[in-house]
Amino acid sequence: MSTCGDKEMLRRSRRKRADLASQNRRYTELMGQEQTTPKRRLALLIEYDGGRYSGWQRQNNARSIQGTLEHAYYEITGKFAEIIGSGRTDAGVHGMGQVAHIILPDDFNLPENRITMAFNANLPRDIRILWSSILRRDFHARFDAVMREYIYTVMQRPSVFDRWYSWQTLFSFDPKKLQETARIFVGEHDFTTFSKLNTDTKNYVCRVEECVWEEHAAGVWQMTIRANRFVYGMVRSVVGAMMEVARGKRTVEDVAASLPARDRSLNSPLAPAKGLYLAHIYYEADPFEHYWQMLERVRSSS
Numbered sequence: 001m002s003t004c005g006d007k008e009m010l011r012r013s014r015r016k017r018a019d020l021a022s023q024n025r026r027y028t029e030l031m032g033q034e035q036t037t038p039k040r041r042l043a044l045l046i047e048y049d050g051g052r053y054s055g056w057q058r059q060n061n062a063r064s065i066q067g068t069l070e071h072a073y074y075e076i077t078g079k080f081a082e083i084i085g086s087g088r089t090d091a092g093v094h095g096m097g098q099v100a101h102i103i104l105p106d107d108f109n110l111p112e113n114r115i116t117m118a119f120n121a122n123l124p125r126d127i128r129i130l131w132s133s134i135l136r137r138d139f140h141a142r143f144d145a146v147m148r149e150y151i152y153t154v155m156q157r158p159s160v161f162d163r164w165y166s167w168q169t170l171f172s173f174d175p176k177k178l179q180e181t182a183r184i185f186v187g188e189h190d191f192t193t194f195s196k197l198n199t200d201t202k203n204y205v206c207r208v209e210e211c212v213w214e215e216h217a218a219g220v221w222q223m224t225i226r227a228n229r230f231v232y233g234m235v236r237s238v239v240g241a242m243m244e245v246a247r248g249k250r251t252v253e254d255v256a257a258s259l260p261a262r263d264r265s266l267n268s269p270l271a272p273a274k275g276l277y278l279a280h281i282y283y284e285a286d287p288f289e290h291y292w293q294m295l296e297r298v299r300s301s302s
Helices: 004-036 065-077 112-121 175-185 234-246 252-261 289-301
Strands: 041-048 094-103 127-135 145-155 187-190 205-217 220-227 276-283
Touching: 041 065, 065 094, 065 112, 065 127, 094 145, 112 127, 127 289, 145 234, 175 205, 175 220, 175 234, 175 252, 187 252, 220 234, 234 252, 234 276
Parallel strands: 094 276
Antiparallel strands: 041 094, 041 127, 145 220, 145 276, 187 205, 205 220
16 A cells, blocks of 8 residues: 555656656747747848959958948947848949848847948948848848849930949941840740859749830930849840840841850840949839838929
8 A cells, every 4th residue: 555655755756757747848838939039130121332442252352242231230330240231243233222131140230220321330331221120020132132222324415423333335337226126025035145154043034024215315225124133244144235226236037036045155244333223122012112112202202
């Protein structure tokens, strides 16, 4: 027979096992929450003059946009963090609406309303943070983007002030031919012909939603091209091809036949980088929606 003492010991043992089981369940729940709860992201909307830089991507032996931003973050926090952009712009290409993000460490405590000012105080004057936002959700500047938009500017007249921000042509061309050729690139196409080789790129298919030229001022033409993705050198390639048609050096039919050929020997000389701007990155849940709405109100009232 069991004594009273034996029964008490048995009850204590059962309670202890129940407590341990409860602790284990709680630990598992907490670990699951830790693994599924996303770390905070800092989203940045960036403007830059690409003239002095080797491009977006960080390089060991050249000044880059990414490297300069990462240095500014280090000056602010004393820590290194990788700043991931929505895409890479080439040397000399400008940015009006580049987007990037940083995965913030748990101890990042700079007030959100001071982040933009802190970055700009540690950046050269040719790179500016337009807007910053701390997101408490998964956000990836590159993989979450649903559409990207570039602008290219051509000037038919010389300008001292715009010479580093447009292609100032010394030859005449037919603007109607620019627009006629632009229509060729709308739709889903393989842009191997009109791109530069990038061994990291396995797929050159892009879906172009819009490609249009407009005259913004006397002798100033601007192309807007919007697509789900762009491959290396694509925008400068298509602008170069359009300009050769507009100058009478190629025909519209020749360019149309070259596009599906996937042959870079059929490409035209690339347009200069200085006329190209990364204008806008589109997201389903845009972290900068408030900024764009505010900018639109300012434009509408002017």
